[in-house]
Amino acid sequence: MAESDSAVSVSRADLVDAGQDLAISPAGRVFLGSASGRTDAPTVTTRIAKAFARSGAHGLLQLGALELGSPLPPALAFGREFAHLFMARFTSVAALPEQWATLVLPVPSTELQELATAVPPMTGAEYLNAAVLASWWEDLHEAVREDVAASGGDIDAWLRSKHPSWNLVGRVCFHLAENKGNAQAPFAFLATCASHVSKDARVQHVPLGRALQGYSDAQDRAGMLKLLLPVHKAAEQTPWLKAQLDAGKLFHPQAWAPPEAYQFLRNVPVFEASGLVVRIPDWWKPRHPPRPQVRVNLGKKASGLGLDTMLDFEVELTLDGEPLSHAEWNQLVSASDGLVRLKGRWVEVDRAKLDAVLAHWKKVQRSAERDGVSWSDGMRLLSGAALDGEAAAELAQTTAEWSTVVAGDWLHKTLAQLREPGDGPDPHPELKAQLRPYQRQGVHWLWWLNRLRLGGCLADDMGLGKTVQLLGLFSLLKRERDPGPHLLVVPASLIANWQAEAARFAPHLRMLVAHPSAIPSRELAAFCVQRLEGVDIVVTSYASTVRLPWLAEVQWSLIVLDEAQAIKNPGAQQTRKIKALKSRVRIALTGTPVENRLGDLWSLFDFICPGLLGSATTFNRFVRRLADNAHVDYAPLRRLVQPYILRRLKSDKRVIADLPDKTEVKAYCALSRLQASLYQQAVEALAMQIETLDGIARRGVVLAFLMRFKQICNHPSQWLGDGAYRPQDSGKFARLRELTEAVALRQEKVLVFTQFQEMTAPLSEFLQGVFGRPGLLLHGGTAVKERAALVQAFQSEQGPPFFVLSLKAGGTGLNLTAASHVVHFDRWWNPAVENQATDRAYRIGQRRNVLVHKFVCRGTVEEKIDALVEAKLGLSEQIIEGGGQALLTELSNDELLRMVTLDIDSALGEGKTG
Structure with missing residues (x-):
């Protein structure tokens, strides 16, 4: 499938990478990711980066209040849409400068839920939900308070500094209400402006015409122009409003027939974007106006299992989920486009679009009458994801607006079980x-x-x-x-x-x-x-x-x-x-x-x-x-x-709430061919030497070889001393990459412990390549006075993602609860020492589950000693050193060689080919 391969790579490069600009941390905070240069104008990038450097809220404010016309990749455009919603709500109620400081802006729960389900692919999207957006909303509110206060408390000046679209928003208000006593003109319109605040803190309005007369009497031409500026902005984009303004009708109360009310309602988004406050009946939602819908029912009954399942298909006309009768459909057909009274309420009708959508679904129904709709096609129809061809794409928007696809009884129950x-x-x-x-x-x-x-x-x-x-x-x-x-x-x-x-x-x-x-x-x-x-x-x-x-x-x-x-x-x-x-x-x-x-x-x-x-x-x-x-x-x-x-x-x-505080898992590692070769050579050398030694000399040789086995299992370069540390030469490095790549994708943090100071720098350099940014390093040579600064840096949310520590230097005295993962790269073979190191992350103050990964090379002495420690066969204390314990140095030659002998098939894993 050569064609498909290239298609996916183009998608990744052009869309997903660009979508990394905005990112969300595991704690739900918003920040600017590393790919922030994917916009058309470098000045845009600079402005956005500068704002996000202050805080996530100020970055969002930059997007929603200033970057209204800037081309942005999907993730930043999503942030702009959220912040623009905040600005529209804020400015629509902050009508007077006296109110901004005590203003309480309600969180729009429904709109935030819709935004959360429409989030584009971005780093940390899995952490986003309506509750996170609500916290952003509160942060934006606080950022606005901070900015307005810094500008001297003049909200008009602050709005002017953001974008012309926000200038003077909230002063002029358009009101549309139902006038049920007049069948010919069932709507009433009035334009007002906020005049003052009553004793009970309510904004009082006067007709716009009277307000203009007041400015005229006072010969305040500047004030009049300031008041009308949002009206003129809206009129430039709306011919209907311009005609109202030119004829002077806008300044007087009016009774409207449905066509005039419909013209007004269709332009509500333009009015609000221009800085006007709009008050309309609650049954009209600008983004989701009430409409008759073509409803498609899929899967009322079962027909097969799996991806081969065929779904039955039924088309009907509905309003608010209730089927329309033949008489009600005839009423729609005979009515003109615009607002139509149906089932006791006003609905929007566009017969051309409704007919096109109905014809589309009838065509689909005819093709499905014999066998039904395939499971995959049905799922795409149900989700609204039009994947099939350009023709369907052209109709997709209209189809989404004028029709709905619902799951029938069997399909609804099935999907509910999956969810x-x-x-x-x-x-x-x-x-x-x-x-x-x-x-x-x-x-x-x-x-x-x-x-x-x-x-x-x-x-x-x-x-x-x-x-x-x-x-x-x-x-x-x-x-x-x-x-x-x-x-x-x-x-x-x-x-x-x-x-x-x-x-x-x-x-x-x-x-x-x-x-x-x-x-x-x-x-x-x-x-x-x-x-x-x-x-x-x-x-x-x-x-x-x-x-x-x-x-x-x-x-x-x-x-x-x-x-x-x-x-x-x-x-x-x-x-x-x-x-x-x-x-x-x-x-x-x-x-x-x-x-x-x-x-x-x-x-x-x-x-x-x-x-x-x-x-x-x-x-x-x-x-x-x-x-x-x-x-x-x-x-x-x-x-x-x-x-x-x-x-x-x-x-x-x-x-x-249901997790243990700490989970320990074994991370089994294979050996590279170079590791296996060096290990086998070491086993043979040990076998030769212990044949001729005893006493202290034998103990010294055994300890030296056990250290050599550990070093070879870590990385050949640690034993060879060549400084190369090529990642492909170590199975542990390969396992560490697998693990930390997943950690990096989730924006979590990891502690990596090694007992060898010489391993800390190679590990740190390797992990920097995995995470794409530097981490921290601590060993016995780190000055004591530097440790507090290292801990503070790691503990900050946007701080370094990994911390490499030598076990003795980092095993005590540090509080590193920002880490969700602890890796024991090599084993001390003393559970007490390892647990002490683990507790740098898992301790008082930890609010996240800690996952502990203990690296073990298969087929080597590491695996055999680990099994003995697990079995508690006298090796739960220090094995290599210490008191009267059953030391490995005291094993017989045969027992010792069995302990260190390499199981080549198990150790090599993928390295052994056929």
Whole structure:
């Protein structure tokens, strides 16, 4: 699919990268990201950056009050739309300078909810909701108070300093009301201006004509021009208002027929943008006026399962959700365009648009009469995401305004189950884990997806237990006698983690590891599919899907991808091989946000729900149309993908209240070929030397070699002393990259501990490349007086994202609660020392769950000692040093060599080829 590959890359470069300008922190604060130069005019970039340097609120104020005509990428345009809404509301009620200081501006909850669902892809979009926008609203209010006070309290002067559109807003008010006593002229209009504030603090209005007469009597020409300036601004854009102004009608009360009232209502947004206050009946919403709608009902009854499901299709005319009778439809047909009285209320009618939309849906209905509408087409119709071709795009806006697509009974119930999975079967007693409430919900959601034969993405934050939730699903499927086998594709570094978790929580599941670390490469390449009889789960790595052609011969019941961001590049051979595998249902697991990078989103859904987002070329056109839209609205796309993504954040109060304070996980690492070679040489050298030594000399040699093994497992350059530290030479560096890339995407912070001072600088340099900005470093050579400044920098929200510490220097006396992750890059082999270091992040003042990652190289002495420590076999204290403990130096030669011998297949992992 060469065409689709390039299409997605163009989308990423042109849209997603540009959308990184505005960003949201995990705490919900808004700031300017690193790609802030993606605008047409450098002066715009400078102005915006300067404002955001003051605060997020001042940056938003810059966007919404000053940058009204500047071309902006989608994320900044979203910020402008939010702040513009604030400015319009603020200036419409701050009519008089005397009021601004005590003004209380209500939070527009409905509008903020709509904005939250329409957020474009941007860094941190997963943290945005109506509550976050409400906090921005309060911050904007405070920023305005601060700015007006700094300008001497003159709100007019402050508005003039922002943008001409805000000049004198709130002085002139247009009022439209119903006049029910006059059938010929059922509307009344009056233009007023605010004259004074009453004793009870209410703004008093006088007719505009009388106000102008007052200015005339006082010969205050400047005051008159100042008052009328917003009116003239609006008249320049509205021929109807200009005619009213030229004829002098505007200055007198008027009785209007429906056509005149309709002209007025259509131009309300122009009036408000020009600085006029508008008061209208509450049944008219400028962005969503009352209209008769063509309603499309999809999926009243079930017809099949999975992506092959066909949905029934029905078209009818409605008003407020109630079907129109034949007589009421005839009334609409015979009425003129504009405002029409229907079912006792005024509604907008545009017969040409209504007829076009009705004809469009009737055409769709005719084509669907035989087989129905496909699941993918139905989901796109329901979400309003028009992905199909240019012709549909031209009609899309009109269709969205004059029609609505609703889910029928069966489809509504199905989607409700996906969005809020209720009670389902309990994976106990087979699953030996006590699931938390959100984890039970995740198992039920996965089980429901499987029953419907639909794919999905479990995108919980790292540390929330995606593994145990999937094991719960596997347990339910085995109980229900699902024929299997299931295929689990994971990064090679996570195979050991899955083996350990399955053995711990689901020992009843028969798992086969199809990987060189478990089966010799030649045997694996010649594997006979018949050997899968009785196997529940086959675990393999991403790279093995390319090397093992027999995987494509199996009809898998379920295919699961862990760390599914591995298929974000649709052109990669690995991605194409995986998407070609045959399965009934496909599930993706990832801890990184998936809705905020559109190219990655398409590739992921091309796996879990092929066809839902169309071809890459079609999706790219759709994204470009979104970007070119004056009103940035990604709500249809988010509605389209939302049922297939279950994402819970550790910051969610409903989740964090149910989490342990600290979660410890093993991060198993492979060795590079260079590491394996050096390690094996060290084992052979140790075997030769201990044959001829005893006593203190033998102990010294053993300690030296144990230190050498640790150094080689960290990085060959640490042992060789060559200073190179190439990332590709260390399996731990590869694992650290996988982990911290996910941390960086979520804007979280990490502490990395090593017991070796010489490792701190290479680790810091490596992590700077991952995070794209420098971090902090502390070791025994760091001056004591510098430590407080380092801690303060790390603790600030926008401070450095990582802190590399030597274990002895950083293990005590520091309070680093900004970190959500702790990495023990190498093991001290003393739980007390490691826990003391971990407690730099997990301690009093911590408000977030801490995830502790303990790195262990597979097939090496690290793995064997870790197993002994876990088993509490006398090694829970210091192993290498200390008192009368059972030291490794006192093991017999055979015991010692068994402890350090390299399991080459397990250690090399992906490094061992066929």
